[in-house]
Amino acid sequence: MVKVAVLGAAGGIGQPLSLLLKLNANIKELSLFDVVNVPGVGADLSHINSDATTETHLPSSKEDKTALLTALKGANLVIIPAGVPRKPGMTRDDLFNINASIIKSLAEGIAQSSPDAFVLVISNPVNSTVPIVAETLKKHGVYNPSKLFGVTTLDIVRANTFIAQLYPTDSKPTDFNVNVIGGHSGETIVPLYSVGSTGKLYEKLSEEQKKTLINRVQFGGDEVVQAKNGAGSATLSMAYAGYRLAESILKSLTSSEEVVECTFLNLVPEIKGAEEAKKLVGGLDYFSLPVKLGKNGIEEVKYEILTKISDDEKKLLEVAKEQLAKNIEKGVSFATQ
Numbered sequence: 001m002v003k004v005a006v007l008g009a010a011g012g013i014g015q016p017l018s019l020l021l022k023l024n025a026n027i028k029e030l031s032l033f034d035v036v037n038v039p040g041v042g043a044d045l046s047h048i049n050s051d052a053t054t055e056t057h058l059p060s061s062k063e064d065k066t067a068l069l070t071a072l073k074g075a076n077l078v079i080i081p082a083g084v085p086r087k088p089g090m091t092r093d094d095l096f097n098i099n100a101s102i103i104k105s106l107a108e109g110i111a112q113s114s115p116d117a118f119v120l121v122i123s124n125p126v127n128s129t130v131p132i133v134a135e136t137l138k139k140h141g142v143y144n145p146s147k148l149f150g151v152t153t154l155d156i157v158r159a160n161t162f163i164a165q166l167y168p169t170d171s172k173p174t175d176f177n178v179n180v181i182g183g184h185s186g187e188t189i190v191p192l193y194s195v196g197s198t199g200k201l202y203e204k205l206s207e208e209q210k211k212t213l214i215n216r217v218q219f220g221g222d223e224v225v226q227a228k229n230g231a232g233s234a235t236l237s238m239a240y241a242g243y244r245l246a247e248s249i250l251k252s253l254t255s256s257e258e259v260v261e262c263t264f265l266n267l268v269p270e271i272k273g274a275e276e277a278k279k280l281v282g283g284l285d286y287f288s289l290p291v292k293l294g295k296n297g298i299e300e301v302k303y304e305i306l307t308k309i310s311d312d313e314k315k316l317l318e319v320a321k322e323q324l325a326k327n328i329e330k331g332v333s334f335a336t337q
């Protein structure tokens, strides 16, 4: 039975994500933090007759650090959807200037109040915000790379849905679990349709259809940003995806079932398979890959998948690596300056 803290709980993602978490029988306490509106969200959720208790934490002023520290106290799992979303015409990197400082200050709170927690970073640009959290925790001497997750699950969710839409009579979205690797923005997102559950169906597509499908996964976020027309980006599908990763982590804590998920992680030697992965991705320090989850977080990186990909996917990877290197460096230098 665990305590989960959601930072940014009153937002577009935070609210439906908190609703899903409120329904999870493994969660004993749900701690909701935001800089606005969070008491209302908490009061509303608290009437649901599931067993998790709900508490809310709203800072009394910009200087008030106590609300965050209290929200995080004793948390086993911290999920961060705090920050600003995109508007049409913006890239995720355009969010860096605002979101980087928000993420850094939240990571400082985690370092102080819940240094042993699993940390799931949703806030964009993920390719840079994850290194910011890592460097901030390092500075405070409490960094455990096995417990830091950049949430890329929405890319997997989209990849499953979009291929199923091409084969409406032969398949359904739940048939698939596509590995999507790399990062979480545009061309850094690399869906590996040629391996695993989608291999045979993918091969049947024309070159044009393959290109369109991959592009749709890479730029799926833009579809939602454009449809919302200035009112933000994906929130409901993101809440579902963030919940899926949180649920998988909780499952690996409470059962002996093997659980594998893709996540954007820090490729450090202490994690089994990470050194092999790092060599295969041109020395990048962070990359999204399938990982085996266990009681202590990421137990093993399933790097072997990188040796099975098609020549076309290798080309996509080259483009992704170049962009990722810049995004990662931007996050690291912000946090270490």
Ligand SMILES: NC(=O)C1=CN([C@@H]2O[C@H](COP(=O)(O)OP(=O)(O)OC[C@H]3O[C@@H](n4cnc5c(N)ncnc54)[C@H](O)[C@@H]3O)[C@@H](O)[C@H]2O)C=CC1
Residues within 6 Å of the ligand: 007, 008, 009, 010, 011, 012, 013, 014, 033, 034, 035, 036, 081, 082, 083, 084, 085, 086, 095, 099, 102, 106, 121, 122, 123, 124, 125, 126, 151, 152, 153, 154, 155, 184, 232, 233, 234, 235, 238
């Ligand atoms: N990783 C992924 O796949 C995805 C990431 N995102 C990202 O998630 C983030 C949140 O998106 P939305 O929920 O749509 O935005 P939103 O604006 O609806 O909600 C963000 C919430 O964060 C809160 N917030 C701002 N500063 C804060 C602070 N210092 N501490 C705590 N809370 C704070 C705001 O008050 C607001 O309630 C964005 O950066 C967005 O780009 C969105 C979709 C997918």
Ligand SMILES: O=C([O-])CC(=O)C(=O)O
Residues within 6 Å of the ligand: 085, 086, 092, 124, 154, 220, 221, 222, 224, 225, 233, 234
């Ligand atoms: O597109 C955005 O800005 C939000 C996001 O990360 C996504 O939907 O994948």
